[in-house]
Amino acid sequence: MESINSWAFIGAFFVLSPILPALPIIVARLLGPKKPNAIKTQTYECGLETVGDTWVQFRVQYYIYGLIFLIFDVEMVLLFPWAMAYQQLDLFAFGAGFLFIFLLLDALIYAWRKDALEWV
Amino acid sequence: MERRDIVTALESLLRDTLGFGSELSLFIATILGVVIIATVPLLVIIGLIWGDRKFGSRVQDRLGPNRVGPFGLLQSFADLGKLLTKEDITPANADRLIYNVAPVLSVASVILVWAVIPMAPNVVGVDLETGVLYIIAVASLGTLAVVMGGWASNNKYALLGGFRAVAALVSYEIPMVMALLVPVLFLGTGSLVEIVEAQANMWFVALSPIAALTFFLASQAEVGRPPFDLIEAESELTAGYNVEYSGMKFGMFMAGEYAHWLTQGVLLAVLFFGGWNGPFVDRWPWLGIFYFFIKSLILFFASDLVRFTIPRLRIDQMMHFNWQWLVPLSIVNLLVTALLLKIIQELGFAVDLANSPGFVDTLPMTIIMLAGNALQVAVVLSIIRFRGKRQRLMAAAGN
Numbered sequence: 001m002e003s004i005n006s007w008a009f010i011g012a013f014f015v016l017s018p019i020l021p022a023l024p025i026i027v028a029r030l031l032g033p034k035k036p037n038a039i040k041t042q043t044y045e046c047g048l049e050t051v052g053d054t055w056v057q058f059r060v061q062y063y064i065y066g067l068i069f070l071i072f073d074v075e076m077v078l079l080f081p082w083a084m085a086y087q088q089l090d091l092f093a094f095g096a097g098f099l100f101i102f103l104l105l106d107a108l109i110y111a112w113r114k115d116a117l118e119w120v
Numbered sequence: 121m122e123r124r125d126i127v128t129a130l131e132s133l134l135r136d137t138l139g140f141g142s143e144l145s146l147f148i149a150t151i152l153g154v155v156i157i158a159t160v161p162l163l164v165i166i167g168l169i170w171g172d173r174k175f176g177s178r179v180q181d182r183l184g185p186n187r188v189g190p191f192g193l194l195q196s197f198a199d200l201g202k203l204l205t206k207e208d209i210t211p212a213n214a215d216r217l218i219y220n221v222a223p224v225l226s227v228a229s230v231i232l233v234w235a236v237i238p239m240a241p242n243v244v245g246v247d248l249e250t251g252v253l254y255i256i257a258v259a260s261l262g263t264l265a266v267v268m269g270g271w272a273s274n275n276k277y278a279l280l281g282g283f284r285a286v287a288a289l290v291s292y293e294i295p296m297v298m299a300l301l302v303p304v305l306f307l308g309t310g311s312l313v314e315i316v317e318a319q320a321n322m323w324f325v326a327l328s329p330i331a332a333l334t335f336f337l338a339s340q341a342e343v344g345r346p347p348f349d350l351i352e353a354e355s356e357l358t359a360g361y362n363v364e365y366s367g368m369k370f371g372m373f374m375a376g377e378y379a380h381w382l383t384q385g386v387l388l389a390v391l392f393f394g395g396w397n398g399p400f401v402d403r404w405p406w407l408g409i410f411y412f413f414i415k416s417l418i419l420f421f422a423s424d425l426v427r428f429t430i431p432r433l434r435i436d437q438m439m440h441f442n443w444q445w446l447v448p449l450s451i452v453n454l455l456v457t458a459l460l461l462k463i464i465q466e467l468g469f470a471v472d473l474a475n476s477p478g479f480v481d482t483l484p485m486t487i488i489m490l491a492g493n494a495l496q497v498a499v500v501l502s503i504i505r506f507r508g509k510r511q512r513l514m515a516a517a518g519n
Contacts, residue, residue: 006125017158036210062286118436
């Protein structure tokens, strides 16, 4: 069922899908006025002038959540083959997948106990 | 098995009625199919923006758009015309390349999802065996667009929105994917066409209401709808990640947002509410499109109702809700579902869902699954009660 054609279709989709939203933006650029000046292109901050650099190192909490997510996300990708083959699995493979999900839960509890899930 | 997608249908139409060669007709059919499928979400959201605004204003006891055309029906077109003729301002300090790519990516990520959505029997872009995995892969690009827009604008509000996207949107992906795994577990396939066909007589929401609910809540956050819209919380971040965008680039962010919202309802309908299944579909397959959109729109407006009634959460509350409620619940639900499926198999109640069994045949399995779900709900509710009681006691002791 999955022929080369279905992936060609996806490929065509990847080519076309950015074109559809890019088209109105280009049309708008042609139709709209274009008179930039120094004040107009300033950073918007409710009327105040912006102070200091924007691209700074910020709260570590966001990074910790990103890190935990990464672990879970990779593990979830590994769960997919298990779920797709679930009907044909024997008891051993079933138990292995089960153990794997348990480890996931264990990792979550570990992160929880370490207070990594609390907003600080 | 023969392929049952829109390209095949178009190809045979071109070859048989217009007499094109087989290579040429395949080529034209592919291009045509891509264009048709990709424009469906964009056409739907033009009407949907009006519907959403009208519905929202009714909820909040307002009139909503009512000036342009009858009942304000042409409001979206007026907005489109206005956005097209607005000046496109790029902030001087912005990272220009990423700044320009972000709105395009926001819409493109949704269009890509529609490639595998079965809209009716034989109306599907392509029937991938790994359709569910594909959806997760391309839907994450939407999060990336938010982060890119927030970072590249070089604006503190926008950057905060981007940061929040990193923490929040990314976190809610876990319960969402865990819930997506449940239909895959039932069927042993990731193909959305087969998932819809298996639900001919019994929707998966009856087999696993918790997975459906988790998916609903997590995707609500994933597409950035209130009460989880912290990435663009207008009362604290002005407009969040898209504060520096103007003209059509803002328009594309808005279109992408609405398309994401629609796609949330669509995915729920396809995965848990039977997709295009409904009465008389086997006789008139085109009725499937009608059912598909009715279900998707009902689910869209259900999430709209949540959006317009519940106030916005704080970021710590939002993260707390995800990591300490939704994630454990979704993992436990996956464990329980897998265990129950095994038990059902051992007991001999198992039915081959892939052959779309009758309603009565599925009933014993459904009852066992529902009992498992009810048990989980009972446990969660008792935890909530226990915690609430403890908090009340502590508050009373404090006084």
